Amino acid sequence: MKFTEDTRMSELIHDDYRLLQVISRFGIGLGFGNQSVKATCEKDGVHPATFLAVVNFVINGGHVNTAELAQEVSVSELMRYLQRSHSYFVDFRLPAIRRKLIEAIDYSAQNQVAFLILKFYDEYAAEVGRHMEYENTHIHTYVQQLLEGQAPADHASYTALAHQHQDNHASLNKSSDELKAIITKYYSGRTDTQRLADTLMDIFIMEEDLLSHCLLEDTLFAQAVQALESEVRMKANNGWKAGAPAVSPEETAAAGDLSEREKEVICHVVRGLSNKEIAGKMFISTNTVMTHRRNIARKLQIHSPAGLTIYAIVNGLINLDEVKL
Numbered sequence: 001m002k003f004t005e006d007t008r009m010s011e012l013i014h015d016d017y018r019l020l021q022v023i024s025r026f027g028i029g030l031g032f033g034n035q036s037v038k039a040t041c042e043k044d045g046v047h048p049a050t051f052l053a054v055v056n057f058v059i060n061g062g063h064v065n066t067a068e069l070a071q072e073v074s075v076s077e078l079m080r081y082l083q084r085s086h087s088y089f090v091d092f093r094l095p096a097i098r099r100k101l102i103e104a105i106d107y108s109a110q111n112q113v114a115f116l117i118l119k120f121y122d123e124y125a126a127e128v129g130r131h132m133e134y135e136n137t138h139i140h141t142y143v144q145q146l147l148e149g150q151a152p153a154d155h156a157s158y159t160a161l162a163h164q165h166q167d168n169h170a171s172l173n174k175s176s177d178e179l180k181a182i183i184t185k186y187y188s189g190r191t192d193t194q195r196l197a198d199t200l201m202d203i204f205i206m207e208e209d210l211l212s213h214c215l216l217e218d219t220l221f222a223q224a225v226q227a228l229e230s231e232v233r234m235k236a237n238n239g240w241k242a243g244a245p246a247v248s249p250e251e252t253a254a255a256g257d258l259s260e261r262e263k264e265v266i267c268h269v270v271r272g273l274s275n276k277e278i279a280g281k282m283f284i285s286t287n288t289v290m291t292h293r294r295n296i297a298r299k300l301q302i303h304s305p306a307g308l309t310i311y312a313i314v315n316g317l318i319n320l321d322e323v324k325l
């Protein structure tokens with residue numbers, strides 16, 4: 001991957017200005033000085049692997065190993081990112097372009113084409129809005145239930161829900177192509193050409209942004225959700241009741257009481273293993289390791305590996321000579 005946790009945040013923007021959007025959709029503010037990706041993510045409470053996965057996905061136009069990245073990302077963080085993107089398109093970008101379009105096109109009574117262009121634009125914006133509303137209310141609600149450990153009904157799946165989209169990704173792309181073609185090929189009224197060219201540029205940039213968004217949903221997000229789905233189903237089939245949390249009773253013990261699995265995770269963290277390595281050793285998914293780590297942090301109120309090291313030594317979980325200092 002081109003960018004890592006040690007990359008400076010300012011380098012990201014210098015390399016590709018489109019990353020400004022990614023940064024803001026993760027809720028990261030500007031003014032990060034010389035801070036690294038890792039330090040900034042820690043400060044702003046963002047999951048670094050998810051942020052980096054999206055950054056590297058965007059700069060490579062989606063040509064990355066998403067199957068591998070899907071193992072590392074936090075599904076909830078990625079879903080929040082997609083929801084912020086939806087809000088950006090629907091509440092900000094589409095209305096802003098509409099305002100510019102109205103300023104750029106001649107709406108005198110003689111110019112029927114101008115009205116038709118605006119009508120077409122409104123239909124396109126409505127299609128995008130419906131699409132994103134469907135994702136927020138159907139797909140993301142389903143994913144949220146998976147995150148809470150609720151096993152889906154037999155017939156339900158992420159793939160089935162994604163395919164039920166009335167206004168699917170292919171249809172959105174076709175509509176935006178038509179919009180550009182109508183304006184560039186058929187509009188010839190009196191107009192401020194600079195303004196119209198500028199508005200068209202905005203439409204092209206938004207289209208590229210939307211394509212990248214759709215591709216992210218079809219690949220990285222879909223793969224991460226499908227992995228979570230299989231894990232939740234497997235746990236349900238292994239005896240935990242459907243609808244019950246996907247964590248074992250020992251994992252939901254009261255704060256301060258660590259389960260044996262959580263203690264095992266702490267020992268691996270303290271030995272310097274990555275989430276992926278821990279997942280391999282314990283025969284669980286990376287997402288489950290991350291859930292364990294979140295539960296450990298919540299129960300112990302210790303968030304750093306250094307803090308866990310002290311905890312592990314003091315509580316006799318590990319010998320000093322096994323610790324990676």
Ligand SMILES: [Fe+2]
Nearest residue numbers: 082132135217
């Ligand atoms: Fe979306």
Ligand SMILES: [Fe+2]
Nearest residue numbers: 131135214217
């Ligand atoms: Fe979508």
